[in-house]
Amino acid sequence: MWANRRLLELIKTDHPILLAPMAGVMDAELAIAVANAGGLAALPAGMLNEEQLRAQVAQFRVATGDKPINLNFLAHKTPTPNNAREHAWREKLKPYYAEFGVDPASPVATAARMPFGAAMCAVVEELKPEVVSFHYGLPEAKLVTRLRAAGCKLMCSATTVAEAHFLEANGCDAVIAQGLEAGGHRGMFLSDNIATQVGLFALLPQVVDAVKVPVIATGGIGDARGIVAALALGAAGVQMGTAFLSCPEAKTLPPHRVALRAAHDDSTVLTNVLSGRPARGFINRAIRELGPISDIVPEFPLASGALAPLHAKAQAQGSGDFSPMLAGQAAALGRELPAGRLIEELVVEIQGLLRGLAS
Numbered sequence: 001m002w003a004n005r006r007l008l009e010l011i012k013t014d015h016p017i018l019l020a021p022m023a024g025v026m027d028a029e030l031a032i033a034v035a036n037a038g039g040l041a042a043l044p045a046g047m048l049n050e051e052q053l054r055a056q057v058a059q060f061r062v063a064t065g066d067k068p069i070n071l072n073f074l075a076h077k078t079p080t081p082n083n084a085r086e087h088a089w090r091e092k093l094k095p096y097y098a099e100f101g102v103d104p105a106s107p108v109a110t111a112a113r114m115p116f117g118a119a120m121c122a123v124v125e126e127l128k129p130e131v132v133s134f135h136y137g138l139p140e141a142k143l144v145t146r147l148r149a150a151g152c153k154l155m156c157s158a159t160t161v162a163e164a165h166f167l168e169a170n171g172c173d174a175v176i177a178q179g180l181e182a183g184g185h186r187g188m189f190l191s192d193n194i195a196t197q198v199g200l201f202a203l204l205p206q207v208v209d210a211v212k213v214p215v216i217a218t219g220g221i222g223d224a225r226g227i228v229a230a231l232a233l234g235a236a237g238v239q240m241g242t243a244f245l246s247c248p249e250a251k252t253l254p255p256h257r258v259a260l261r262a263a264h265d266d267s268t269v270l271t272n273v274l275s276g277r278p279a280r281g282f283i284n285r286a287i288r289e290l291g292p293i294s295d296i297v298p299e300f301p302l303a304s305g306a307l308a309p310l311h312a313k314a315q316a317q318g319s320g321d322f323s324p325m326l327a328g329q330a331a332a333l334g335r336e337l338p339a340g341r342l343i344e345e346l347v348v349e350i351q352g353l354l355r356g357l358a359s
Contacts, residue, residue, distance in 0.1 A: 001351055006214040007236035010153055010173060011131055012068050014038030015347055017227070018216060019339075020241030021072035021133070022184065023047045023113070024324070025256070028059040030249040033339035035060070035067040038347075040131065040237075046074035047112045050123045057127050068130035070155070073116040075189070076136040079276075079299035086306075088296045093306055096322070100313040109308045113275075113301040116143065125150045133157075133176070136277075137166075137189030144171045157187025157218075159197055161210045166190065168211040176239055177207040181220025183242045183268070183328030185279040194270060194278055194293075201233060208234030222333030224349035228357070242328040247339040255320030256282070256327075263331035274307065274324040276300035282331075285321035286310075 007016050019034040021044035031041035097104045116139045133155040153173040158164040164175045179200020200219040208215050214236035245252045259282040270278050271292035277300035297303045310322035
């Protein structure tokens, strides 16, 4: 049924449907369900240490056999400490600390998101995943060379045609075209100007025309109609994240699930107050009162450390007011189904749509 088989031949899956790696809301359980249904599973590794990654991959291998896996990492630059900016952020949060009974003098939690480096590269060489993907550009060239030598296929998010050109020229086997509709963090890395960001269906055909490698579409794809439309615009596959947040295998917290059930077309916004980089998520109290975009937020990922105690306190009260409830603009199209069944239904619906277009 898949006329364009370039991606399938690259990643060795039954269907060109990729699970987006979503740190904090998923682990091997969701990856296993997607892999066993014929999609490309992913594990977000940017917040894992070496032993945690080994354990997650081992769990996946036991449950799926030789199914392919995509290990996703972050390639951001380590932030430069800025005491004045970080102090200003803490001062901005002081009234909320007082409200929730948090000691404003307590140490700020260390940011868990680490850029990909030599130590993690050695673990990847040991684990030999079929695919390694990156967000925020690529790591240094010698690490890319090592990954390719280990037999890994490389992918990375591009939010502009210029970024797609860069990724192809620097060793990527496929490019993930990330439209402005996408939930989660923007993968932008050649510019920090949000005004350069465009919607998927404007970006996708331009990226397809610009590069020779297969292009994967992501952003606002919530059902079979979006998948077929992306394929018609030249995508070799699609990556979906928000669509899987309502699955029982996801670790989505209760307030986040409530927001997904109530989602509508203007439920989400781009904000930097949750982490220090632009990300799309459900509008909550933190975003309304601190942003959505703030000039005093510390560099990614430092902002999230000071928010962590407020997130914990609010979640204990059943509230997502200070939580990163990330989601895309098509969240309202989500279905509360097991991940495997969701993929099965999408494939059947895609087949029906393709037959209708061919008749």
